[in-house]
Amino acid sequence: MLATTIHAPGDIRLEEVPDPHVLLPTDAVVRVSAACVCGSDLWRYRGVVPVNRPGRIGHEFVGVVTDVGDEVGTVTPGDFVIAPFSYSCGTCVNCRNGVQTSCVRGGFWAGRDRDDLPVDGGQGEQVRVPLADGTLVRTPEVPDDALLPGLLALTDVMGTGHHAAVRGGVRPGSVVAVVGDGAVGLCAVLAARRLGAERIVIFSRHPDRQDIARGFGVDDVITTRGDEGVEELQTLLDAPGADVVLEAVGNQDSMEQAVAAARPGGSVGYVGVPNGITELPMRAMFNRNVGLAGGVAPVRAYLEELLPEVLDGRLSPGAVFDRTVPLSDVGEAYAAMDRRQAVKVMLRP
Amino acid sequence: MLATTIHAPGDIRLEEVPDPHVLLPTDAVVRVSAACVCGSDLWRYRGVVPVNRPGRIGHEFVGVVTDVGDEVGTVTPGDFVIAPFSYSCGTCVNCRNGVQTSCVRGGFWAGRDRDDLPVDGGQGEQVRVPLADGTLVRTPEVPDDALLPGLLALTDVMGTGHHAAVRGGVRPGSVVAVVGDGAVGLCAVLAARRLGAERIVIFSRHPDRQDIARGFGVDDVITTRGDEGVEELQTLLDAPGADVVLEAVGNQDSMEQAVAAARPGGSVGYVGVPNGITELPMRAMFNRNVGLAGGVAPVRAYLEELLPEVLDGRLSPGAVFDRTVPLSDVGEAYAAMDRRQAVKVMLRP
Numbered sequence: 001m002l003a004t005t006i007h008a009p010g011d012i013r014l015e016e017v018p019d020p021h022v023l024l025p026t027d028a029v030v031r032v033s034a035a036c037v038c039g040s041d042l043w044r045y046r047g048v049v050p051v052n053r054p055g056r057i058g059h060e061f062v063g064v065v066t067d068v069g070d071e072v073g074t075v076t077p078g079d080f081v082i083a084p085f086s087y088s089c090g091t092c093v094n095c096r097n098g099v100q101t102s103c104v105r106g107g108f109w110a111g112r113d114r115d116d117l118p119v120d121g122g123q124g125e126q127v128r129v130p131l132a133d134g135t136l137v138r139t140p141e142v143p144d145d146a147l148l149p150g151l152l153a154l155t156d157v158m159g160t161g162h163h164a165a166v167r168g169g170v171r172p173g174s175v176v177a178v179v180g181d182g183a184v185g186l187c188a189v190l191a192a193r194r195l196g197a198e199r200i201v202i203f204s205r206h207p208d209r210q211d212i213a214r215g216f217g218v219d220d221v222i223t224t225r226g227d228e229g230v231e232e233l234q235t236l237l238d239a240p241g242a243d244v245v246l247e248a249v250g251n252q253d254s255m256e257q258a259v260a261a262a263r264p265g266g267s268v269g270y271v272g273v274p275n276g277i278t279e280l281p282m283r284a285m286f287n288r289n290v291g292l293a294g295g296v297a298p299v300r301a302y303l304e305e306l307l308p309e310v311l312d313g314r315l316s317p318g319a320v321f322d323r324t325v326p327l328s329d330v331g332e333a334y335a336a337m338d339r340r341q342a343v344k345v346m347l348r349p
Numbered sequence: 350m351l352a353t354t355i356h357a358p359g360d361i362r363l364e365e366v367p368d369p370h371v372l373l374p375t376d377a378v379v380r381v382s383a384a385c386v387c388g389s390d391l392w393r394y395r396g397v398v399p400v401n402r403p404g405r406i407g408h409e410f411v412g413v414v415t416d417v418g419d420e421v422g423t424v425t426p427g428d429f430v431i432a433p434f435s436y437s438c439g440t441c442v443n444c445r446n447g448v449q450t451s452c453v454r455g456g457f458w459a460g461r462d463r464d465d466l467p468v469d470g471g472q473g474e475q476v477r478v479p480l481a482d483g484t485l486v487r488t489p490e491v492p493d494d495a496l497l498p499g500l501l502a503l504t505d506v507m508g509t510g511h512h513a514a515v516r517g518g519v520r521p522g523s524v525v526a527v528v529g530d531g532a533v534g535l536c537a538v539l540a541a542r543r544l545g546a547e548r549i550v551i552f553s554r555h556p557d558r559q560d561i562a563r564g565f566g567v568d569d570v571i572t573t574r575g576d577e578g579v580e581e582l583q584t585l586l587d588a589p590g591a592d593v594v595l596e597a598v599g600n601q602d603s604m605e606q607a608v609a610a611a612r613p614g615g616s617v618g619y620v621g622v623p624n625g626i627t628e629l630p631m632r633a634m635f636n637r638n639v640g641l642a643g644g645v646a647p648v649r650a651y652l653e654e655l656l657p658e659v660l661d662g663r664l665s666p667g668a669v670f671d672r673t674v675p676l677s678d679v680g681e682a683y684a685a686m687d688r689r690q691a692v693k694v695m696l697r698p
Binding site (some may be wrong): 102242264270282285287288291293 | 443616
């Protein structure tokens with residue numbers, strides 16, 4: 001089969017690799033219907049995170065089950081399934097606590113699983129899925145292509161934006177500010193609106209992303225950032241900050257801005273993978289009672305709740321995909337996202 | 350009147366100072382019935398925090414109102430009152446949000462108030478109380494001396510321990526670990542029990558403090574700390590950590606221990622004033638979804654809820670005071686706490 005590999009910063013290839021098979025009785029094999037490129041994939045593409053050796057890449061995909069191991073009970077060949085960006089057993093203490101990203105048996109795509117078997121990446125034609133029962137969630141029927149973007153968003157960005165909103169404590173009436181206008185930040189807008197936020201402000205300097213944000217229910221856009229952006233927020237809200245700030249970038253500046261944008265007693269829900277954050281503004285957090293909660297999102301925990309809403313059209317995160325290309329053009333997909341010519345690119349094998 | 354002053358590390362004096370008077374129409378004057386020494390006072394006493402110039406000290410007191418300004422409406426001379434460790438207007442946005450420590454008009458004892466008038470410290474015979482209506486909470490009648498320790502605990506340590514538990518998210522059934530066995534950590538035990546924690550473990554190496562902790566409802570004591578202590582906790586709980594960790598120390602080691610002691614998806618409620626924390630364990634927090642919330646406790650926000658329970662005996666935090674001395678022996682009070690010969694010393698003017 002064909003699968004995407006990264007060999008060095010900027011060097012993305014579509015290569016012939018061995019077809020996946022059921023190797024363990026808890027495995028399933030999924031033929032990928034749609035995959036995509038994540039902002040975090042760009043870190044290796046840009047050389048911000050080193051590429052130590054050539055390897056598979058991609059962790060977001062939906063598709064159809066083609067084979068299952070003897071111990072798999074919840075999905076069967078022919079089922080359309082959503083695969084969260086990590087696989088998990090569903091039964092260990094951390095899975096039961098709803099933190100499937102800390103599953104004691106699980107792991108991440110394009111890595112290695114518990115028997116030191118390589119695990120496929122998501123940007124390929126097929127994927128061997130370990131711990132299929134704990135990982136995959138099936139839809140009642142194979143969905144129309146029109147639903148693919150929304151379903152694909154559930155594999156990562158929508159669940160991650162939702163996690164920021166949940167852990168940040170968004171509730172009916174909350175005033176929310178969003179730092180980061182990538183796909184996760186945009187989905188955080190949608191999640192905050194869904195949880196009943198009264199007013200949502202996004203920091204964004206990109207007109208195309210502002211448009212998506214408005215479509216997702218944002219009330220105000222602030223185009224400045226840092227201290228200037230925080231002052232503009234306070235003036236706009238006529239308040240010492242937002243009740244909840246959703247942080248979806250993960251660098252030092254964005255984290256400082258997020259903490260400063262929260263009102264005393266407020267909180268920051270953060271899901272931007274920390275990258276180069278050398279120091280949290282601890283004193284400001286303590287003196288102003290600003291809490292910080294979040295982390296690598298256990299999107300599997302939210303699938304049962306969010307999937308029905310995507311299927312019946314109440315929740316439509318698919319607009320974050322502003323371009324679709326065939327898998328054969330995966331290099332172009334990376335380049336478009338790297339140059340900010342696309343928010344998020346869907347790949348069709 | 351007599352009031353405590355600090356001149357240099359280790360140099361605590363009781364000195365004659367001017368009697369306080371109503372200077373602003375929102376002021377009250379309180380004759381102190383009982384005051385005490387705080388763990389945070391010891392930082393200057395020990396030279397950990399510099400003593401830039403001689404000045405008043407102390408921020409915990411209860412007493413009887415002797416005079417009020419024309420605009421004071423909620424307390425009158427003769428009322429017994431609890432004074433939180435910060436004063437606050439009660440009407441600004443932050444006070445209305447329950448974060449009185451961020452009051453836009455308020456401040457801290459032994460500092461200066463909005464007109465650059467000196468504010469008395471709590472360890473004296475009398476105190477001028479700015480913003481009396483927003484700050485002071487009266488009891489229905491002047492309480493018996495036996496209630497003084499419990500009421501005095503409401504000025505800081507009990508409200509602070511409660512804040513850790515509230516912000517950490519302790520709820521019925523929570524498994525809680527407490528880092529820090531000073532008066533705040535001990536009160537955090539009491540607060541966690543009151544909020545319905547199912548099991549409470551404290552890290553403590555001091556038998557006298559362990560005894561108080563057991564009296565407050567702790568189930569288990571761990572005498573090791575750091576990684577060893579965390580492993581012991583995990584073994585004891587047969588779990589990857591506590592649901593909620595209450596941090597009541599505020600240094601690098603205690604914060605790292607607190608984050609490590611929380612299970613994936615758990616949280617740390619922190620109220621230890623940060624001192625020498627150079628770096629939060631950000632990666633561990635993110636990868637394990639451990640939240641961090643807390644800060645300088647708005648104890649005023651909790652007085653209406655906690656005071657009736659202290660008055661009727663349901664809540665008895667007074668046991669944190671294991672020594673009482675006359676105000677004239679304030680130097681001895683500091684020395685006893687510095688040498689860990691006392692958990693917390695009550696001063697009687």
